[in-house]
Amino acid sequence: MASNRTITFEELKAHTTKDSLWLLIEGKVYDATKFIDEHPGGDEVLFAEAGRDATEAFEDVGHSDEARGYLPPMYIGDFEKDGALKFNPGKPGPGKDTPPGPGEKVSNLMYFIPLSLMGAYFAWKFYSGA
Numbered sequence: 110m111a112s113n114r115t116i117t118f119e120e121l122k123a124h125t126t127k128d129s130l131w132l133l134i135e136g137k138v139y140d141a142t143k144f145i146d147e148h149p150g151g152d153e154v155l156f157a158e159a160g161r162d163a164t165e166a167f168e169d170v171g172h173s174d175e176a177r178g179y180l181p182p183m184y185i186g187d188f189e190k191d192g193a194l195k196f197n198p199g200k201p202g203p204g205k206d207t208p209p210g211p212g213e214k215v216s217n218l219m220y221f222i223p224l225s226l227m228g229a230y231f232a233w234k235f236y237s238g239a
């Protein structure tokens with residue numbers, strides 16, 4: 110049943126449907142095809158984690174020891190070394206959530222400086238009694 114072989118990134122990517130669903134958890138690849146309908150967390154989350162590293166999602170749920178006990182019979186092999194480096198997940202990459210770049214700060218200043226100067230000018234006019 111379980112053959113200990115190395116699964117490549119390309120292979121993992123090729124098993125993401127209900128006919129064949131592989132999951133990568135902690136460097137090991139599991140064939141979860143037969144478990145899709147049984148999964149108490151539903152099938153959608155499994156498909157969402159197929160073709161990528163599902164470790165974080167699996168751990169975040171806080172799966173029980175019982176859940177972990179389901180894994181060994183599904184084990185098909187280890188994920189290729191350095192395979193994780195190939196992941197460029199569909200998550201927003203760095204850049205989208207980063208703070209505004211220098212360009213945006215400059216444009217804020219472009220409004221701020223003239224407005225302050227205008228304010229200072231009117232204040233001066235007001236207090237000088239003009």
Ligand code: HEM
Pocket residue numbers: 132139141144148149150151154155158163166167170171172173174175176177179180183
């Ligand atoms: C082959 C891998 C997996 C197995 C064997 C598995 C097994 C289980 C089991 C037995 C439960 C019932 C609660 C428990 O005993 O912890 C469960 C719940 C759950 N699983 Fe998984 N799971 C797997 C993968 C995943 C993945 C990749 C996700 C993605 C987020 C996920 C999400 C959930 C969620 C959200 C629940 C909670 C359901 C609820 O209590 O309403 N599972 N899973």
